[in-house]
Amino acid sequence: MSEARTVKRRAKNADLANIDQASSRATPERPRLRDAERTSKAILAAATKEFAERGYGGARVDAIAERAKINKRMLYHYFGGKDALYVAVLEGSYIAIRSAEARLDLSHRSPVEGMRELVVFTWQYFLDHPEFLGILSTENMHKARFLKRSARIFELHSPLVSEISDLLDRGAAAGDFRPGCDPVKIYMSIAALGSFFLTNRWTLSTIFRRNLSDKAEIDAWGEHIVDVIFAYLRP
Amino acid sequence: MSEARTVKRRAKNADLANIDQASSRATPERPRLRDAERTSKAILAAATKEFAERGYGGARVDAIAERAKINKRMLYHYFGGKDALYVAVLEGSYIAIRSAEARLDLSHRSPVEGMRELVVFTWQYFLDHPEFLGILSTENMHKARFLKRSARIFELHSPLVSEISDLLDRGAAAGDFRPGCDPVKIYMSIAALGSFFLTNRWTLSTIFRRNLSDKAEIDAWGEHIVDVIFAYLRP
Amino acid sequence: MSEARTVKRRAKNADLANIDQASSRATPERPRLRDAERTSKAILAAATKEFAERGYGGARVDAIAERAKINKRMLYHYFGGKDALYVAVLEGSYIAIRSAEARLDLSHRSPVEGMRELVVFTWQYFLDHPEFLGILSTENMHKARFLKRSARIFELHSPLVSEISDLLDRGAAAGDFRPGCDPVKIYMSIAALGSFFLTNRWTLSTIFRRNLSDKAEIDAWGEHIVDVIFAYLRP
Amino acid sequence: MSEARTVKRRAKNADLANIDQASSRATPERPRLRDAERTSKAILAAATKEFAERGYGGARVDAIAERAKINKRMLYHYFGGKDALYVAVLEGSYIAIRSAEARLDLSHRSPVEGMRELVVFTWQYFLDHPEFLGILSTENMHKARFLKRSARIFELHSPLVSEISDLLDRGAAAGDFRPGCDPVKIYMSIAALGSFFLTNRWTLSTIFRRNLSDKAEIDAWGEHIVDVIFAYLRP
DNA sequence: CATGAATGAGGGTTCATTCAT
DNA sequence: GATGAATGAACCCTCATTCAT
Numbered sequence: 015m016s017e018a019r020t021v022k023r024r025a026k027n028a029d030l031a032n033i034d035q036a037s038s039r040a041t042p043e044r045p046r047l048r049d050a051e052r053t054s055k056a057i058l059a060a061a062t063k064e065f066a067e068r069g070y071g072g073a074r075v076d077a078i079a080e081r082a083k084i085n086k087r088m089l090y091h092y093f094g095g096k097d098a099l100y101v102a103v104l105e106g107s108y109i110a111i112r113s114a115e116a117r118l119d120l121s122h123r124s125p126v127e128g129m130r131e132l133v134v135f136t137w138q139y140f141l142d143h144p145e146f147l148g149i150l151s152t153e154n155m156h157k158a159r160f161l162k163r164s165a166r167i168f169e170l171h172s173p174l175v176s177e178i179s180d181l182l183d184r185g186a187a188a189g190d191f192r193p194g195c196d197p198v199k200i201y202m203s204i205a206a207l208g209s210f211f212l213t214n215r216w217t218l219s220t221i222f223r224r225n226l227s228d229k230a231e232i233d234a235w236g237e238h239i240v241d242v243i244f245a246y247l248r249p
Numbered sequence: 250m251s252e253a254r255t256v257k258r259r260a261k262n263a264d265l266a267n268i269d270q271a272s273s274r275a276t277p278e279r280p281r282l283r284d285a286e287r288t289s290k291a292i293l294a295a296a297t298k299e300f301a302e303r304g305y306g307g308a309r310v311d312a313i314a315e316r317a318k319i320n321k322r323m324l325y326h327y328f329g330g331k332d333a334l335y336v337a338v339l340e341g342s343y344i345a346i347r348s349a350e351a352r353l354d355l356s357h358r359s360p361v362e363g364m365r366e367l368v369v370f371t372w373q374y375f376l377d378h379p380e381f382l383g384i385l386s387t388e389n390m391h392k393a394r395f396l397k398r399s400a401r402i403f404e405l406h407s408p409l410v411s412e413i414s415d416l417l418d419r420g421a422a423a424g425d426f427r428p429g430c431d432p433v434k435i436y437m438s439i440a441a442l443g444s445f446f447l448t449n450r451w452t453l454s455t456i457f458r459r460n461l462s463d464k465a466e467i468d469a470w471g472e473h474i475v476d477v478i479f480a481y482l483r484p
Numbered sequence: 485m486s487e488a489r490t491v492k493r494r495a496k497n498a499d500l501a502n503i504d505q506a507s508s509r510a511t512p513e514r515p516r517l518r519d520a521e522r523t524s525k526a527i528l529a530a531a532t533k534e535f536a537e538r539g540y541g542g543a544r545v546d547a548i549a550e551r552a553k554i555n556k557r558m559l560y561h562y563f564g565g566k567d568a569l570y571v572a573v574l575e576g577s578y579i580a581i582r583s584a585e586a587r588l589d590l591s592h593r594s595p596v597e598g599m600r601e602l603v604v605f606t607w608q609y610f611l612d613h614p615e616f617l618g619i620l621s622t623e624n625m626h627k628a629r630f631l632k633r634s635a636r637i638f639e640l641h642s643p644l645v646s647e648i649s650d651l652l653d654r655g656a657a658a659g660d661f662r663p664g665c666d667p668v669k670i671y672m673s674i675a676a677l678g679s680f681f682l683t684n685r686w687t688l689s690t691i692f693r694r695n696l697s698d699k700a701e702i703d704a705w706g707e708h709i710v711d712v713i714f715a716y717l718r719p
Numbered sequence: 720m721s722e723a724r725t726v727k728r729r730a731k732n733a734d735l736a737n738i739d740q741a742s743s744r745a746t747p748e749r750p751r752l753r754d755a756e757r758t759s760k761a762i763l764a765a766a767t768k769e770f771a772e773r774g775y776g777g778a779r780v781d782a783i784a785e786r787a788k789i790n791k792r793m794l795y796h797y798f799g800g801k802d803a804l805y806v807a808v809l810e811g812s813y814i815a816i817r818s819a820e821a822r823l824d825l826s827h828r829s830p831v832e833g834m835r836e837l838v839v840f841t842w843q844y845f846l847d848h849p850e851f852l853g854i855l856s857t858e859n860m861h862k863a864r865f866l867k868r869s870a871r872i873f874e875l876h877s878p879l880v881s882e883i884s885d886l887l888d889r890g891a892a893a894g895d896f897r898p899g900c901d902p903v904k905i906y907m908s909i910a911a912l913g914s915f916f917l918t919n920r921w922t923l924s925t926i927f928r929r930n931l932s933d934k935a936e937i938d939a940w941g942e943h944i945v946d947v948i949f950a951y952l953r954p
Numbered sequence: 955c956a957t958g959a960a961t962g963a964g965g966g967t968t969c970a971t972t973c974a975t
Numbered sequence: 976g977a978t979g980a981a982t983g984a985a986c987c988c989t990c991a992t993t994c995a996t
Contacts, residue, residue, distance in 0.1 A: 050980065069390055072306035075966060085982055087968085092980095096966065108456070150452055151386055155304055158451035171456045198457050199473055206445030207438065214444070216393035217385055221343070221406045222433050238434055245481045285955085310991055320957055322993090331991065520959065539860055542776035545987060555961055557989085562959095566987065578926070620922055621856055625774055628921035641926045668927050669943055676915030677908065684914070686863035687855055691813070691876045692903050708904055715950045755976085780970055790978055792972090801970065957996080965989070973981075 054092045056082040061089075062103045066148025070100055070156065101160050105167070107149045111139055112170050120177045125185030132178070133204050133243055137236045140208045147213050174201065185247065192249040203246065207239040289327045291317040297338045301383025305335055305391065336395050340402070342384045346374055347405050355412045360420030367413070368478055372443045372471045382448050409436065420482065427484040438481065442474040524562045526552040531559075532573045536618025540570055540626065571630050575637070577619045581609055582640050590647045595655030602648070603713055607678045607706045617683050644671065655717070662719040673716070677709040759797045761787040767808045771853025775805055775861065806865050810872070812854045816844055817875050825882045830890030837883070838948055842913045842941045852918050879906065890952065897954040908951065912944040 060081035064073045075096055079086035093099040118135055120128040140147055153161055161167060178197035185191030211218075215226035225231065295316035299308045310331055314321040328334040353370055355363040375382055388396055396402060413432035420426035446453075450461035460466065530551035534543045545566055549556035563569040588605055590598040610617055623631055631637060648667035655661035681688075685696035695701065765786035769778045780801055784791040798804040823840055825833040845852055858866055866872060883902035890896035916923075920931035930936065 053980080067390075069304055069306060071304060072390075074964095076964090085980095086966095087982060088980075090967065148390070150449060151390065154449050154451045155302075155307075155383070155386060156451075158455045161452055161455045164455075167456055168458045175457065198459065199470075202446065202453065203442065203473075203477060205449075206441050209449070210441030210445050211437065214385060214389050214440075216389045216391075217396055218437065220393050220396045220399075221402055222410065223403045224433065235434075238438075242438060242477060242481045245483065246477050248480065288955095309989090321991095322957065323955085325992070326955085523959080537860075539774055539776060541774060542860075544985090546985090555959095556987095557961060558959075560988065618860070620919060621860060624919050624921045625772075625777075625853070625856065626921075628925045631922055631925045634925075637926055638928045645927065668929065669940075672916065672923065673912065673943075673947060675919075676911045679919070680911030680915050681907065684855060684859050684910075686859045686861075687866055688907065690863050690866045690869075691872055692880065693873045694903065705904075708908075712908060712947060712951045715953065716947050718950065758976095779968090791970095792978065793976085795971070796976080958994105959996100960994075961992080963990090966987090968986075969984085971982085973979105975978080975980100 050092075053082075053084055053088055057084060057089055057092060057099070058102060058106060061099050062107065062145045062149065065100055065103050065152060066145035069148075069152040070096075073100075097160075101163065104149060104153055104160055105164055107146050108167060108170060111143070111146055112174060114139060115174060120181055125181050125188060125190050128181045129185065129191075129243070129247070130240060132181070133240050134236070136204050137208045137239055140212050141232065144212070147209055150209070151213055182247075189249060191247040195247065200243070200247075204239065204243060207235075207242060211235050285327075288317075288319055288323055292319060292324055292327060292334070293337060293341060296334050297342065297380045297384065300335055300338050300387060301380035304383075304387040305331075308335075332395075336398065339384060339388055339395055340399055342381050343402060343405060346378070346381060347409060349374060350409060355416055360416050360423060360425050363416045364420065364426075364478070364482070365475060367416070368439050368475050369471070371439050372474055375443045375447050376467065379447070382444055385444070386448055417482075424484060426482040430482065435478070435482075439474065439478055442470075442477060446470050520562075523552075523554055523558055527554060527559055527562060527569070528572060528576060531569050532577065532615045532619065535570055535573050535622060536615035539618075539622040540566075543570075567630075571633065574619060574623055574630055575634055577616050578637060578640060581613070581616055582644060584609060585644060590651055595651050595658060595660050598651045599655065599661075599713070599717070600710060602651070603674050603710050604706070606674050607709055610678045610682050611702065614682070617679055620679070621683055652717075659719060661717040665717065670713070670717075674709065674713060677705075677712060681705050755797075758787075758789055758793055762789060762794055762797060762804070763807060763811060766804050767812065767850045767854065770805055770808050770857060771850035774853075774857040775801075778805075802865075806868065809854060809858055809865055810869055812851050813872060813875060816848070816851055817879060819844060820879060825886055830886050830893060830895050833886045834890065834896075834948070834952070835945060837886070838909050838945050839941070841909050842944055845913045845917050846937070849917070852914055855914070856918055887952075891954075894954060896952040900952065905948070905952075909944065909948060912940075912947060916940050 057078065061073070061078045064078045064081060068074070068077075073096075075089060076086060078099070079089055082089075089099060093102060115132075115135065118128075118131055120132060123131060153159075175197050178201055182191055182195050182197055182200065186193040186195075211226065218224075219226045226235075292313065296308070296313045299313045299316060303309075303312075308331070310324060311321060313334070314324055317324075324334065328337060350367075350370065353363075353366055355367060358366060388394075410432050413436055417426060417430050417432055417435065421428035421430075446461065453459075454461045461470075527548065531543070531548045534548045534551060538544070538547075543566075545559060546556060548569070549559055552559075559569060563572055585602075585605065588598075588601055590602060593601060623629075645667050648671055652661055652665050652667055652670065656663035656665075681696065688694075689696045696705075762783065766778070766783045769783045769786060773779070773782075778801070780794060781791060783804070784794055787794075794804065798807060820837075820840065823833075823836055825837060828836060858864075880902050883906055887896060887900050887902055887905065891898040891900075916931065923929075924931045931940075
């Protein structure tokens, strides 16, 4: 039986970059009533945290509802189910980082300056948005099963590749970078160094008996990434 | 994991380095002897796969029993429960990689040769043992809660740091490497570049529309890691 | 996600004709422990009642567990789920009536005697097994969705058609029945008159203000069926 | 149904005989007038289908609202709730068939002609109004719990009994029918043969491997009903 | 040592209904 | 009158674990 009724409604919020501000509002004196947009943003923000912290399987719908301070039923009302909510979180996470990245405006900077900006931004973004790394980790554990469904995800990323490519070309032309670098490899190297440190710092801190969550260690690693990338780009 | 179940038994198997051989038996002519050891190895191997593929929360005790082709009750008999089994898997995974690493015998190689060997070995090990990365990912999602319990995990890693340190010192003395490099940072960089590519290749393949599971891409990335590390070490 | 794990186990009891005796046992002093056969029969008997009374959708898994006095979990252990349990009930119901019918041994009776026996048996069976009619009603509301899955259901019914066909042929040859009657139509007429009265007596009693659940009414209807069928068969 | 919800409102529409025309309006030139009546008829028509197809328990209030293309809240506004809506559907269904029947005007026909007319009409009505049989089936599964509440239901049916009684008396007097037939039994036989075939054809088609939804089969059964009834009435 | 039946505590999801606008 | 957001009570099902044999 179990005649699955099709989900009628999906997330309405295209731009999820401002998840953090979801709970702020013009009229705080009426906190949580009859406000569809606020409710759905609150659900998304709560779900992002829950999924990031516990993974898809470990995330609890009840916990999301509680975090969002909404009735569990609303989650189904707005998103249709755990799966669809997760997909919304996933897309929202990518949209958020790519939107922030786009604001860097790398094309108007010198190659060296732009590259440094990109590395520093990426590292800082990872630091400020641990949920993003958590979501990625979870999604990869599932071999990107959900992300593959997303039609627009590639288009979202082509500007990033173009901008890095542009930086590399200009850098090579100016003699700042060695020529022939693959922009995707560069980005992946930046992301690898940043992401690995932050997501794996718990086991790394244990096996090396060194608290990698200390500010000093974190700052040092940020500089390290810059050093590594520029050493690699050095002509 | 959230609901910490009291662990009643612990793994009885000290040396878990030979997980791979779990299902083979040294003396097939004596089929019913040492079944206890064989059973517990089968459980451990099955659990390693299951935990790596699905994470702690997603792993199913029934699935482990089925993979190991043993009665579920045996799992409790030998390991005491899901938690303890997971800890055994975790320790076993670290022991396995560190044991293999130790066999590299870096101290008898030239700095450049030894460093290349370490990078290549690490990359190859990650490629050959996807469970290892899966286990790490899971454990970090739990902020190394289980690993912290392990007393001997630090000792397991100090030889690694020493050997890298020795390589770096010898390399700096010989003028092959720039001086002052932190061996932990070097190892983390190697691991970061390898681990990130492999664990995140699913989402990366999707967002960049480039099949990173292709042999050519994998091989290219292996060389890329070597390039990056040596570029960074260049005096 | 919801990675549906395939049901591993199905009802083990092929012959479900003796559902009623499911709860009787040789050693009643140990009522409900570690007895797989008894447990699964108890579940089936309870499910048959529940599904018959409330339909598929209205039946509650909890209610079945309570009726069977077993832990709800066992129901999934033995049958895999509500769907599969329902299918087991459905098949069991058909097997039960066809088994009882087969014991009539119509081929050794005279055509008139045999036909009367069939009509009376059918009526009495419907009276004694209200669950059967309830199950049929439910299954038809779902347009036999589940029954269609059953491979063996047709074979189960061909002996019935053969036996009625034989009765009709012999009756026609003896001049007792008019020739050319369709055995399926005859059976359907018998079933129609019996089934309709019993399943619809609740509304019929109300609209005609006549208590059709009275023994006198029931007996009279039984005779009526015989009259109608024989009137139709009269040469 | 088990959980009796207190009915707060009742259907406002006394005459439900014209359910079929629910969505047509007499005066299309005044589009926004009498929308209340139109809305309530739309709800009723939608509910009739939904209840007939899925039963009381299986029917979804949301589905009814969607079918009727009205806001769910309106359903509560006009009918008070699922229970009361169901009762309205039930009464409407009976009123509809009895109204149509009354238009047969059996008292002005010869006994044989009238009886044939009644049989054919009933069969055709069942064919044309599958919802009616679905509603009856559902209501009987609940042992006519809701129908019993209806005060006027008996009066609705006494004309039918009278007319059949009149046919039988006139037929017996004319030597066309055997005397002493019970009009209720006759009607129930007609209904039984027609209803059983249609409601049970899904399982019957499966067990006898014969597609009873084929036009040929349906037509043949209609004739069969006439044959059976007249065989029974034959003096 | 080994088996598989049994269990209780949730997990995701759905439903009829009410409330604020 | 009409809308759709909000709710709490189930409902089906799953899981790690224990118990009897």
